[in-house]
Structures are given as C-alpha cells and as structure tokens.
Amino acid sequence: MSLYINIKDMIYANLAKAAAEAQKAGELTFESLPNYVLEEPREKQHGDWATNLAMVLTKQARKAPRDIANILIKYLDTEGTFITSSEIAGPGFINFRLDPSWLTGVIPEVLNLEADYGKVNLGQGKRVQVEFVSANPTGLLHMGNARGAALGDSLASLLAMAGYEVSREFYINDAGNQIHNFALSLEARYLQLMGQDVPFPEGGYHGEDLIDTVKGLIEKVGNKYLNVEEDLRREFLVRYALEEKLTSIRETLTDMGVHYDCWFSEQSLHDSGFVKDTMEKLEQQGYIYEKEGAQWLKSTLFGDEKDEVVVRGNGTPTYFAADIAYHRNKFDRGFDRVINIWGADHHGHVARMKGAMSALGYDPENLQIILMQLVRLIQNGEVVRMSKRSGQYITLRELMDEVGKDAARFFFIMRDPDSTVEFDLDLAKAESSDNPVYYVQYAHARLCSILRQAAEQGYNTAGIPQEGDLKRLQSNEERELLKKIAELPNEIEVAARLTEPHRLARYVLDLAGLFHSFYNSQRVLVDEEGLREARLGLVRSTKQVLANVLGILGVTAPERM
Structure with a gap:
C-alpha cells in the first residue's frame, strides 16, 4: 500500500467512523453511508483534501449540509491521518489540511520500489484482454490505426500496472467480403501489369501499395498465374498479399513499440465451425429467426432500430456473425473482462454486440468498448488530406518517419478518445x-x-x-x-x-x-x-x-x- 493511498484510506475510514459515532450519539440519522468522494481541491487555498460527505448525507439526515459537516468534524478522530485542521467551505464541503511532514516518506518509497513504484492491486490478478487496431490486412495502417495503437497499448500497460493480467490481441480480418474484394483488386492489378486491358473492380482497393505488392509478386512468379483458373489465381494472390501485409503491419506496430500476445484469425472461426456453432446456440435460445431465406438476429431486443442478418440466403455468415463468435471465443478463453477499441463509426455496433453476449449467457458489463473519434493531421496550419503511398490517407509509417515514434504515441494519448485529435506536425517536431x-x-x-x-x-x-x-x-x-x-x-x-x-x-x-x-x-x-x-x-x-x-x-x- 502506497503512503498516499494509505493516508487517503485512513481519512475515509475515520470519516465513516465519525458518521457512525454521530449516529450512535443520536446527532445523525442515516441507514447507510452514500457514495462520497475524498479528493484534492482544485484550488490550493482550500487545503489538501476535501469531501462532499456532508452534502450527500442531507437527504437521509434531514439536516443542512453545513450542520452535518460540523457534526462530522466534532466526531472525527484525526490520529494517524496527518490532518492538522478541518474547515467547512461553500455549501458543505469539509476541507482538510495535512502536516507536510508526511511527504518525507515519499522519497524512500520511490527509491525502494524503483520501477514498481506506482503499482496497485486494483485488478487482483483478473484476466483482461485488450483488442486494438485489428486493421483490415488489405492496406497500410493509417492515422486512426495509429491512435488506436497508442491508446490500446498504453491502456494495456496501465491495467498491468494496476494489478490485472493483461493480454494484447490483434484480430485479423482475413475472411468475408473484404477479402473477396481484395482478391479481385489483386487480380486486376496482376492482369493489368501483365499487359491485359481489364477493368478495376468497383469497390476495389486503390492504394499504390497494392500495385507495389503485385510488382513484387511478378518479380518472383512472372506470368505463372496468368492462364490458370480464376479461383486458383485469386487464392494464391490473396495468400501472398495477406502474408506481406500482415508482415508490414507487424513491423510497423513493432517500430511504434506495440507488441501483441495473440494474432487471432477470423478465418479460423469459420474453419473450426465455431461461427456455425455460435449461430446454432443463438437459434436454440430463440434469438434467431428466418426471413426471406436468411437468418436474422433479434437485435431490436438489444436496442437496435432493426434486426440484423447473421447468415445470408446463400448460407454465408455475415461479418457480424463472425464477430459474435469471436467475442464468445474471447470469454470462452477465460478472460474476466474484454476491452475493444473501435472507431467512432462503429458506435451502432456496441449495443447489439453487448446484447449478443447477453443472449449467449455472458455478462455484457464484462465487455467494454471504447470508441475513438477522428484524427486530423495539421501542417502549416492546414489539414493534410492525402498520402502518396496509400493514395487516400496518411499512413502510420509516414507519420513516424516525419515525427518519430515518441511524438506519435504521446500526441495520440494526450486526449480523451472521445475527443477529435488535431495532430500538429510542426509542433510534434519542435524542440521547444x-x-x-x-x-x-x-x-x-x-x-x-x-x-x-x-x-x-x-x-x-x-x-x-x-x-x-x-x-x-x-x-x-x-x-x-x-x-x-x-x-x-x-x-x-x-x-x-x-x-x-x-x-x-x-x-x-x-x-x-x-x-x-x-x-x-x-x-x-x-x-x-x-x-x-x-x-x-x-x-x-x-x-x-x-x-x-x-x-x-x-x-x-x-x-x-
């Protein structure tokens, strides 16, 4: 127990004791103490600590807050708390001043604990998984991924410092419609670079990095896949490109100081039959029905405006179905708590995912989703919009090359994730x-x-x-x-x-x-x-x-x- 927390806990305990003594003496009436705070006042002239206990007791005690405060001070035992004075402020706050001699114990505490100084046992060894970034392996990491990486990795380290057993996870979206579009995009670039006049697919991936990937492939295999069946060609192109993209993602995140304990494949959920099994469990519980040949989840029960398709008419599970299975898998792996970091554009997905976990028998409160707002890159006072490399957005690699890993991480972690970040490139490079x-x-x-x-x-x-x-x-x-x-x-x-x-x-x-x-x-x-x-x-x-x-x-x- 740290010196600071020990003193705070003693004051909490003595306040509760003072309230109990006043109740015993018939000067205060209450059934139980309500939640109250003991915190440092913003203004230093108000002392070292302040509590709102008297104010939150008014309803039960049926007395004015300042009268309750006087009674609490009367019965407060300050022995061992370092409290030298107590005073009533404003509508009924109690302000405390401490003998500064308590500060002499801080230096020995830090020098004895060294790297362990600051550790607390809030988590008591509970297992927590933090899943973050989980970018589609169809392109380069962008600024939003960068913010997610800084936030997720720092949060994981914070929770470990607070006594949790933490696992960092990256969910690889290597299945579904996006991979189909990825295959079509790769195939088009391959055929174009081999001299064929073929159109680029609608909804394809336009980044310059995709062309580089295919050029690298051609250097290795030449025209080997020019005259083969489409399915075979696409399968090979996707397998090659996914390996390259995931290697690039790993290397970029490693250079940012981010290391994962687990890289989890979405495709593995389909291959193992876990997605199908999960849908069957939901159906058995009465949460899935058929309509127009498809299977629908009764997500309106969880606050959605409309029910969601989980299995299409052709028998193919949707991304949502795989995501439900993935979260079920997380809890089945024994995590007491699961934390996801998502972009703010996924806000509509939160209630339905929590609802799906509840339908499967898990406590939805053990699933926490942190939503991040957008990032705007500023240079010379103007928003930077385009990247030469991706063709659409500034990449994480470009950002780190420009300002370095430390500035990238610190600037992203400075703000509440619910706030939009304006990343000033010029400021991030300034030595001032x-x-x-x-x-x-x-x-x-x-x-x-x-x-x-x-x-x-x-x-x-x-x-x-x-x-x-x-x-x-x-x-x-x-x-x-x-x-x-x-x-x-x-x-x-x-x-x-x-x-x-x-x-x-x-x-x-x-x-x-x-x-x-x-x-x-x-x-x-x-x-x-x-x-x-x-x-x-x-x-x-x-x-x-x-x-x-x-x-x-x-x-x-x-x-x-």
Whole structure:
C-alpha cells in the first residue's frame, strides 16, 4: 500500500467512523453511508483534501449540509491521518489540511520500489484482454490505426500496472467480403501489369501499395498465374498479399513499440465451425429467426432500430456473425473482462454486440468498448488530406518517419478518445517547451544531467537520504514536487478504474512542469551535505517516476537531448 493511498484510506475510514459515532450519539440519522468522494481541491487555498460527505448525507439526515459537516468534524478522530485542521467551505464541503511532514516518506518509497513504484492491486490478478487496431490486412495502417495503437497499448500497460493480467490481441480480418474484394483488386492489378486491358473492380482497393505488392509478386512468379483458373489465381494472390501485409503491419506496430500476445484469425472461426456453432446456440435460445431465406438476429431486443442478418440466403455468415463468435471465443478463453477499441463509426455496433453476449449467457458489463473519434493531421496550419503511398490517407509509417515514434504515441494519448485529435506536425517536431513530448523528455534528460554532474563531483547518487535530511525539503517547489510524486499510485488506480490512460499524459506533463519550476528556483548541488543528499533523492525519485509513467505510455525516457 502506497503512503498516499494509505493516508487517503485512513481519512475515509475515520470519516465513516465519525458518521457512525454521530449516529450512535443520536446527532445523525442515516441507514447507510452514500457514495462520497475524498479528493484534492482544485484550488490550493482550500487545503489538501476535501469531501462532499456532508452534502450527500442531507437527504437521509434531514439536516443542512453545513450542520452535518460540523457534526462530522466534532466526531472525527484525526490520529494517524496527518490532518492538522478541518474547515467547512461553500455549501458543505469539509476541507482538510495535512502536516507536510508526511511527504518525507515519499522519497524512500520511490527509491525502494524503483520501477514498481506506482503499482496497485486494483485488478487482483483478473484476466483482461485488450483488442486494438485489428486493421483490415488489405492496406497500410493509417492515422486512426495509429491512435488506436497508442491508446490500446498504453491502456494495456496501465491495467498491468494496476494489478490485472493483461493480454494484447490483434484480430485479423482475413475472411468475408473484404477479402473477396481484395482478391479481385489483386487480380486486376496482376492482369493489368501483365499487359491485359481489364477493368478495376468497383469497390476495389486503390492504394499504390497494392500495385507495389503485385510488382513484387511478378518479380518472383512472372506470368505463372496468368492462364490458370480464376479461383486458383485469386487464392494464391490473396495468400501472398495477406502474408506481406500482415508482415508490414507487424513491423510497423513493432517500430511504434506495440507488441501483441495473440494474432487471432477470423478465418479460423469459420474453419473450426465455431461461427456455425455460435449461430446454432443463438437459434436454440430463440434469438434467431428466418426471413426471406436468411437468418436474422433479434437485435431490436438489444436496442437496435432493426434486426440484423447473421447468415445470408446463400448460407454465408455475415461479418457480424463472425464477430459474435469471436467475442464468445474471447470469454470462452477465460478472460474476466474484454476491452475493444473501435472507431467512432462503429458506435451502432456496441449495443447489439453487448446484447449478443447477453443472449449467449455472458455478462455484457464484462465487455467494454471504447470508441475513438477522428484524427486530423495539421501542417502549416492546414489539414493534410492525402498520402502518396496509400493514395487516400496518411499512413502510420509516414507519420513516424516525419515525427518519430515518441511524438506519435504521446500526441495520440494526450486526449480523451472521445475527443477529435488535431495532430500538429510542426509542433510534434519542435524542440521547444511548446511541444509536450519534448517538454517531458527534456525534464528526464535534465534530471539525468544533474545526477551525472553529482557523480563527477564525487557526491553520493545512491542509497536513501536520512529522514532528518529529507525534512529540510521545505520550499513550495520541493513540496509540490513531492506531493505530485506521491500521487502516482492513486493516479494509476483512478486511471485504470476509468480506463483513461490519457490521465497519465496529463500527470507526467504536470510532473515535468513542477520539476522545471523546482530546477529554476532551487540549486541541487549545494555545499551543505544534508540538503544536497535530500535534493539528490528528490531528483532521483522524480527521474524514476517520469521513467515509470513514460514507460506505461510507450515513450522513451532519454538520458541526453
């Protein structure tokens, strides 16, 4: 248990005890304590912690919030909580001020735990699968995929830090109509490049990368597949192209720092009969009916405007049918919780998928779907629309070549997924404090520089400073930095509970800002040994926390810049 969370939990417990004592004395009436919050006020003058307990008790207690607050303070035992004063604010908030001496324990905690500092046991080992990107293997990864990669990978790392057993998964859409269109597109390009005048299929894939794929194929096999049966030619072309595209996707994501535990094939669900078996189970449960030769899922029962076809009249399952089977397969593999990251254009698919899981006997609350809004790339103040490589969109590879992996990841993770991202290329490349990733990385490099200078001067840069020395960290800049460091375990817990890794981007920006303020106001390598030891401990702790959080976000923590 971290120092920060331990103090917070003690205050929670003592507030509950105070309410119980007031109830016993007949001064408060309630059946049970409602949910309430204990949090840091936005304005520093309001103290270190604030609670709304008095305000949410008004309905049961039938008293004014400020009167309830007075009663709670009267019975509050502050022993061991570091609370030095309590005051009532506004309509009935209770604000607490803490003795800053609690901060002296933060540095030993960080230096002892090192890379494990910030870990919490929210997940208690529960198995969680995070499925993200899952791009069609018919083209190159684009900006939307890039955002999904940054979000999914960071979320998986965050959940692992919060005590979950996490598995990252990529769903390969290697079956269905899109693969049929892919085959027709490849065939047309192959025949055209072999000198035949054939039309390009309607709904085909127009990217320049497809032409490159076929050119590479021709270099290997020449006209071998020019005069063979269409089915054989298309099968070969698809098999070759899928292998190449998936290799490219893997390599691109690896270069972005994203590694998967499982690459799951959609085709395997059909080959194993799992899709058919899933549809039969739904039919047995009364959720499927026949109409016009097709099989329909009663998705209106789950909030859809109309029922959905799951098996076409020709007996071919739809993509939706395969997707239902895939999600059933996830839960059958023993995951306690399944998280999908989808584009916002899939919002209509959420309710019906949750409903299908409920129909199959799974708790739909264990399926969480995070929707991402669009990405707009900005350069020279204007939206960048086209890519030479794909012919339609800016690719992830082009983006990383332009700004690097770290900027790509950090810029995408800074915003709530429900917000549209405007990715400013010029800002992402700027070596200035205006560039958020540069600002944070520069803080880490500066911390490393201080420690190098200390070592060169023969000062101790290892071990844990004495408690008496740590008490000398009394400036506002030192205390604010210590407090922010102490908050990390709680921030990890909150971010994991809300599945909001963007909170950590905000946290690390705040931490970097507080360090820069400390650096500009306080000299670290002072002559006074005790103070120097304490400040070096603060520098080492700040460096460790920056590295830990950047690691979750998949961003490099450089030692020099």
